Amino acid sequence: AQSVAQPEDQVNVAEGNPLTVKCTYSVSGNPYLFWYVQYPNRGLQFLLKYITGDNLVKGSYGFEAEFNKSQTSFHLKKPSALVSDSALYFCAVRDPSRGSTLGRLYFGRGTQLTVWP
């Protein structure tokens, strides 16, 4: 069974400091991993994805994520946080080895990131 865990409900960081939002996954096959961001009263916006290749992937708004197969993790990072990064972040996984559930994503419960000035 697929699952995604975001162990922190909240992450607080000062503006200008690096930020990390954690994600671990469990799938039966090779994972396809995604990060999304949600601003208040909006839908989810795609940030970045890992499919194969380089373990460090870069995405929108200066975010990047590091895939670690041995630790089954896909942590979201940014070298220097901005107040405008404050939002709800979701990690998601797709297991392409599944049959009729092709296409669906399994989401974590989300991590609220707050960046204070």
Place this chain on the structure above:
Amino acid sequence: DVKVTQSSRYLVKRTGEKVFLECVQDMDHENMFWYRQDPGLGLRLIYFSYDVKMKEKGDIPEGYSVSREKKERFSLILESTSTNQTSMYLCASSLRSGGSSYNSPLHFGNGTRLTVT
């Protein structure tokens, strides 16, 4: 840019009423999804569809049904609303998975916040 449009941003209904939530996408995507989002629970998949007139149950289909008569439109139907269906409902679409489409992210609408009183 992909646009996923949900017909209503806010709805207030009384218990027992029938509700239609409409979703339209403009990118000729095969896959469409309905999620509900609740605090602390993340996103839970209600139903999804990978082709016209095709549908599959997600994790929480009870109390819901769907309709996909045209490729661009995916409707969520609540036959008889109850207070536990008060939630944010998110529609999403993506290219059909399979081959290179496994890396296709989901594109979300802005959501419909449904309140059942």
